[in-house]
Amino acid sequence: SSKGSVEKEKTLALIKPDGVSGNYTDGxxxxxxxxxxxxxxETIVQLDEDKAAxxxxxxxxxxxxxxxxxxxxSGPVLVMVLEKENAIADWRGLIGPTDARKAKxxxxxxxxxxxxxxxxxxxxxxxxxxxxxxxxxSFFFKEMPSDSTKQEPREEFN
Ligand code: RTP
Ligand code: MG
Numbered sequence: 001s002s003k004g005s006v007e008k009e010k011t012l013a014l015i016k017p018d019g020v021s022g023n024y025t026d027g028x029x030x031x032x033x034x035x036x037x038x039x040x041x042e043t044i045v046q047l048d049e050d051k052a053a054x055x056x057x058x059x060x061x062x063x064x065x066x067x068x069x070x071x072x073x074s075g076p077v078l079v080m081v082l083e084k085e086n087a088i089a090d091w092r093g094l095i096g097p098t099d100a101r102k103a104k105x106x107x108x109x110x111x112x113x114x115x116x117x118x119x120x121x122x123x124x125x126x127x128x129x130x131x132x133x134x135x136x137x138s139f140f141f142k143e144m145p146s147d148s149t150k151q152e153p154r155e156e157f158n
Pocket of ligand 2: 128
């Protein structure tokens with residue numbers, strides 16, 4: 001607004017089964033909070049094959065798809081909604097490149113450098129666009145506003 005409100009953006013973050021079982025949850029949350037995100041929602045979920053396949057439907061024709069589904073259903077995941085300005089791109093930046101081996105070299109302070117193993121077992125997920133963030137937040141949190149990843153604070157709080 002004219003009184004200088006900041007439009008905050010939301011994104012979906014997910015700690016994959018290797019991140020949860022490897023006890024990286026607290027370290028990842030610390031990185032999230034130290035980077036200025038608020039954690040608005042969180043829940044632990046055990047994905048079944050149908051839910052994992054739906055979540056990663058965009059990759060259904062890829063050679064790695066069945067391996068990805070096996071990985072994502074191998075144990076519980078921790079799902080979070082993060083909020084800050086530029087949350088979608090900033091969370092993708094904080095997690096680093098898909099291949100954790102590459103992350104350890106090129107982005108040594110990234111989440112995937114800390115807890116990932118390779119191009120599949122990379123310990124975290126982040127929405128890659130506003131459309132994905134909207135879809136993924138309502139996939140896990142049915143009461144999330146489905147129209148936008150942005151949220152204006154109420155005028156009286158500005
Ligand atoms: P994510 O969706 O999980 O945040 O990861 P991303 O955008 O960095 O990578 P994406 O291309 O969307 O791939 C989704 C997940 O599939 C697994 N993968 N395995 N074996 C492989 O070559 C391969 N490539 C991708 C990873 O777990 C990746 O995060
Ligand atoms: Mg992706």
